[in-house]
Amino acid sequence: MQEVLNYINSNRENYIEELKEFLKIESISSDPEKKSELTRCSEFVKDKFHQMGLDNIQVLNTEGHPIVFAEKIVDPNKPTILIYGHYDVQPVDPLDLWTSPPFQADIRDEKIWARGATDDKGQVFTHFKSIEAFFKTSTELPVNVKFIIEGEEEIGSPSLVKTVAANKDLLKCDAVVISDTSMYDEKTPSITYSLRGLAYFQIEITGPNRDLHSGTFGGAVMNPIQALCDLINGMKDKNGHITIPGFYDDVLKLTKKEREGFKRLKFNEKAYKKDLGVKELFGEKGFTTLERTGARPTFELNGIWGGFTGQGAKTVLPSKAYAKFSMRLVPNQTPKKVEKLIQAYLKKAVPKSVNYKVEALHGGEPALTPIDGFAIQSAARAMKTAFGKEPIFTREGGSIPIVVDFGRILKAPVVLMGFGLSSENLHSPNEHFDLNNFQKGILCSALFMNEFSQA
Amino acid sequence: MQEVLNYINSNRENYIEELKEFLKIESISSDPEKKSELTRCSEFVKDKFHQMGLDNIQVLNTEGHPIVFAEKIVDPNKPTILIYGHYDVQPVDPLDLWTSPPFQADIRDEKIWARGATDDKGQVFTHFKSIEAFFKTSTELPVNVKFIIEGEEEIGSPSLVKTVAANKDLLKCDAVVISDTSMYDEKTPSITYSLRGLAYFQIEITGPNRDLHSGTFGGAVMNPIQALCDLINGMKDKNGHITIPGFYDDVLKLTKKEREGFKRLKFNEKAYKKDLGVKELFGEKGFTTLERTGARPTFELNGIWGGFTGQGAKTVLPSKAYAKFSMRLVPNQTPKKVEKLIQAYLKKAVPKSVNYKVEALHGGEPALTPIDGFAIQSAARAMKTAFGKEPIFTREGGSIPIVVDFGRILKAPVVLMGFGLSSENLHSPNEHFDLNNFQKGILCSALFMNEFSQA
Numbered sequence A, B: 001m002q003e004v005l006n007y008i009n010s011n012r013e014n015y016i017e018e019l020k021e022f023l024k025i026e027s028i029s030s031d032p033e034k035k036s037e038l039t040r041c042s043e044f045v046k047d048k049f050h051q052m053g054l055d056n057i058q059v060l061n062t063e064g065h066p067i068v069f070a071e072k073i074v075d076p077n078k079p080t081i082l083i084y085g086h087y088d089v090q091p092v093d094p095l096d097l098w099t100s101p102p103f104q105a106d107i108r109d110e111k112i113w114a115r116g117a118t119d120d121k122g123q124v125f126t127h128f129k130s131i132e133a134f135f136k137t138s139t140e141l142p143v144n145v146k147f148i149i150e151g152e153e154e155i156g157s158p159s160l161v162k163t164v165a166a167n168k169d170l171l172k173c174d175a176v177v178i179s180d181t182s183m184y185d186e187k188t189p190s191i192t193y194s195l196r197g198l199a200y201f202q203i204e205i206t207g208p209n210r211d212l213h214s215g216t217f218g219g220a221v222m223n224p225i226q227a228l229c230d231l232i233n234g235m236k237d238k239n240g241h242i243t244i245p246g247f248y249d250d251v252l253k254l255t256k257k258e259r260e261g262f263k264r265l266k267f268n269e270k271a272y273k274k275d276l277g278v279k280e281l282f283g284e285k286g287f288t289t290l291e292r293t294g295a296r297p298t299f300e301l302n303g304i305w306g307g308f309t310g311q312g313a314k315t316v317l318p319s320k321a322y323a324k325f326s327m328r329l330v331p332n333q334t335p336k337k338v339e340k341l342i343q344a345y346l347k348k349a350v351p352k353s354v355n356y357k358v359e360a361l362h363g364g365e366p367a368l369t370p371i372d373g374f375a376i377q378s379a380a381r382a383m384k385t386a387f388g389k390e391p392i393f394t395r396e397g398g399s400i401p402i403v404v405d406f407g408r409i410l411k412a413p414v415v416l417m418g419f420g421l422s423s424e425n426l427h428s429p430n431e432h433f434d435l436n437n438f439q440k441g442i443l444c445s446a447l448f449m450n451e452f453s454q455a
Helices: A002-009 A012-023 A032-052 A117-136 A160-166 A224-233 A256-264 A269-276 A289-294 A335-349 A374-387 A402-410 A435-452 B002-009 B012-023 B032-052 B117-136 B160-166 B224-233 B256-264 B269-276 B289-294 B335-349 B374-387 B402-410 B435-452
Strands: A055-061 A067-072 A080-086 A106-108 A111-113 A144-150 A175-178 A190-195 A197-206 A298-307 A320-329 A355-364 A392-396 A414-417 A432-434 B055-061 B067-072 B080-086 B106-108 B111-113 B144-150 B175-178 B190-195 B197-206 B298-307 B320-329 B355-364 B392-396 B414-417 B432-434
Touching: A002 A117, A002 A435, A012 A032, A012 A111, A012 A117, A012 A435, A032 A055, A032 A067, A032 A117, A032 A144, A055 A160, A080 A117, A080 A402, A111 A117, A111 A435, A117 A144, A117 A432, A117 A435, A160 A402, A175 A374, A175 A402, A175 A435, A190 A374, A197 A224, A197 A335, A224 A298, A224 A320, A224 A335, A224 B224, A224 B298, A256 A289, A289 A392, A298 B224, A298 B320, A320 A335, A320 A355, A320 B298, A335 A355, A374 A414, A374 A435, A402 A414, A414 A435, A432 A435, B002 B117, B002 B435, B012 B032, B012 B111, B012 B117, B012 B435, B032 B055, B032 B067, B032 B117, B032 B144, B055 B160, B080 B117, B080 B402, B080 B435, B111 B117, B111 B435, B117 B144, B117 B432, B117 B435, B160 B402, B175 B402, B175 B435, B190 B374, B197 B224, B197 B335, B224 B298, B224 B320, B224 B335, B256 B289, B289 B392, B320 B335, B320 B355, B335 B355, B374 B414, B374 B435, B402 B414, B414 B435, B432 B435
Parallel strands: A080 A144, A080 A175, A175 A414, A190 A392, B080 B144, B080 B175, B175 B414, B190 B392
Antiparallel strands: A055 A067, A067 A144, A106 A111, A111 A432, A190 A414, A197 A320, A197 A355, A298 A320, A298 B298, B055 B067, B067 B144, B106 B111, B111 B432, B190 B414, B197 B320, B197 B355, B298 B320
C-alpha cells in the first residue's frame, strides 16, 4: 500500500496537468448549444478508463448526455464499490466576473481555477488517479471497482434513475462512493450524512396581451411584475419562515443531539459575514446559520426578469414577468408534494387579473445515511489518515438527487466523501479547487479502498 | 381658406410618402449608439423647415440631442403660436413582436406602422403640412408661427427647460400647441386639459458580494430578489392603493363635476378588457378605470431583473437584483417630493441584510390647463370642423413634462390637440397611426390657425 501512496505523492504535477485537459471541455449540460462538448467530455472519460485499464467500458444511456460505465472486477469474493460522479458543469455567466477564462484552467494560490474544478471534475478525478496508482505500481486493487459518470447532474439527472434501475445487476455493489460535497473547512475533512433535496420552479405571469404605455394604461390593469412580486412576498415572511401552506408538515425535526453537534462546530459568524460582504445574515428565525444551511428547508429566488431592463427610463407596463425559484428540502419532504403545495398556493394567491404558468424544472429527494455502517466508517478512517485529522459528520445544504435513488435501487450505503470547499464558488464565477485537497483526495480514495476491503 | 383645405385634401398620398422618410430614421433617444441617428433626424426636420420656407432656422441647444427652432413672422400684430413636438422615439424591443420592421413604415388597414408613427413624428408632421399648404396656395398665414422640435422627450427632456428659459424672447407666443396626446376614440376628437406627471426610479439591491450556490448558502443570507419583491410589495396594496407613506398627501381631489364628466363618457369596459386580453381590470379601489388612468396617481413596475434568466435550472443565490418603477403624478404632486417619499420609504423598509441604491431617472410635473381660454376654444372649433364631431375635454394619463414649464416660462396657454389613439401601441411593438386622423390632423392644424387669428 505504501508504494501506491508514494506513487501518488510523486505524481502531483502530472495530475494537475491532466485535470487541466478535463477542465478545458465546455460541458455545460443546460445549454443545448454545448451538446457536442458533452459528448466530447464523455469521450474524454472513456479514454481515461481505457488508459487506466478498466474493463467493460460502455455508454449506458444515449437519450440525454452519455452516461459512462466501466469496471474492474479483480476477485468476485472481494467487496465492490461503485463510484458515481458527473462530468457536466454549470453555466458560466456572468462571464466578465471571471478573473481567468472559465475553460482555461489557471493555477493561482495553490488552487486550480476553472468551471467544474470542484464541482465535479476535480473530485471525480481523484478516483481515476487513485485506481491508476494501483495499476502503475502493480498492486492488486483491494476491491472491485465500478464507475458510473454522468453528464446531466446540473440539470437534475433526468436519465440517471431510469438507467440505474435498468442496469441494477451491472451496477451491483457493496457501497456507492460520491465525491461531490464539501469539507467542513480547508483543514477539516468531513463526511456528509445528509443532503437536502430540491424542488425548482419557473413561473410566468401574463398581464395584458402586449406591452402597454404606463402613462395611458397605468392604473387600469394588474402589472405582471407587481403580481409576481406580491406572490413571491407571500411565500416567505420577515422572519424567514416559508409561508406556503403545508410546507413544513413533513419536515423531520432536528434531534437534540444533532443540534448539539452543530453547536460544537464553533461556527465563525463574523468571518462568514465578512467573506460574503453582508452586514447581517438572514434566515429562518429560531435556527443557527449552520442549521439553516444544512438541516432546514429553504426557499430562494434564483432569477427574475420582465419589462424593460436596458439603460434609461422606458415607461412600459409589461405584458409578462418571470421568476425561477427553488426550495431545498430535508427528510421527509418530497419534490412531488412540494410541487402540489406550490400549485395549491398559486391557485389561491394569483389574482384573477393575470394569468400564470408554473413549471417544475428540477427535483431531487433529500437524503440521510446512517453513520455507523462499515462503508462510512472506512471512509472516516481513510480521511483521518489522508488529512491527518478526524473527519466530522455533517449535513449539507446542497442536493445530489441521485443519492436517494442509489440507496433505494442498489440497496447499498452511499458514502459522501467530499474534497471540495463551500467557498470554492461552485455555481458562480471563479470556481476553483484547492490543489492540496485534490492531492489528499487521491490518497484518501486509495486508502478508502484498502479500508473497505476488510468488509 | 377653402383653397388651403382643398390643397391638403388633394395631397394625402404625398404626405404619407413624406412621413415614411421621417419614420425611417432610428431616432431612439435613450440609446447612446443611436446618437448619429438623432442628429440625422434633426437635419431632416431642418430640411423640412427650409422646404416650407420658414425663417431663422437654428439649433437652440447642442448639449443633448439637437433642439430645432424655426419661425415665420408674417405680421407682428397677428397672434403667434408656438408648436412643440419631438422627433425622438422609444426603443423597439422586443423586436420579434413587430409584424413589419419598426423603421420601415408599412401601410396596412389605413394605418401607417412604424416606431414613432403616432408618438410623435406623425403628429408633428400634421403642422408641417398644414403650414406648407398655406405657402403652396399663396394664402397668407393667419398667425405667426414658431416651431420648437426636440429629440429628448422620451428620456425626460433634460435640455428643454433650460433652453426654453434661455430663449424666452425668441419663443414668445400667445399659445403653445402640442400634438402628442390621444383622441378619446377613433371618431371622437378630444382636447386634453390635464396630463399626469412622472417620477421614474431605478433601484439596485445587493445581497452577498458574489453569486452563491443556493444549496450551500440558501437560508444563510437575504436573497436580493426576495428583498426587492418584498419592497415592491410594500409599495402597493391588494386594493391598488399606493402605500408609500405620504404619497396621496398632495393629490388634488377630483371634483364632482369632473367625476360626472368621466361617467358621461360611457366607457366600454368589456371592449377594453377584450382588447387587452385580461379577465379583470385592476386598479385603485373606489375609482373608475377612466379616473384611474387619467386623473389618479399610479405606481407601475417598468422592469425587473436579477439572477439566472437563461434556460433551465441554475441553482444560484444571486448577488444583485434590480427594478425600474415609476409613478404617474397628478396636480399638486411633484417629482421632487415623491423622490423624498421614496427615499424615506426605502430607508425604513430595506432590511439591514442587503444594501441598496436608488436613482431618479426621469421626472415631470403634472399639468392642468383651464378649458375656457380662447386658444383652447379655438382648438375645439377647429376640431369640430375637421372631424365633424364636437371634441370632448379629457384628462390623460401620460406625461409631457414640458407642458408645465411652457406655461410657467412663456406665460402662454398650452393647447393639447392630439390626433393619436391610445390603442396605437405607442411605446410597444407595432406602433401605428391612423391615416384618416393624420389627414384630419393636417386640416385641423390649418383650421386652428384660422380660428386663433381672431384672438
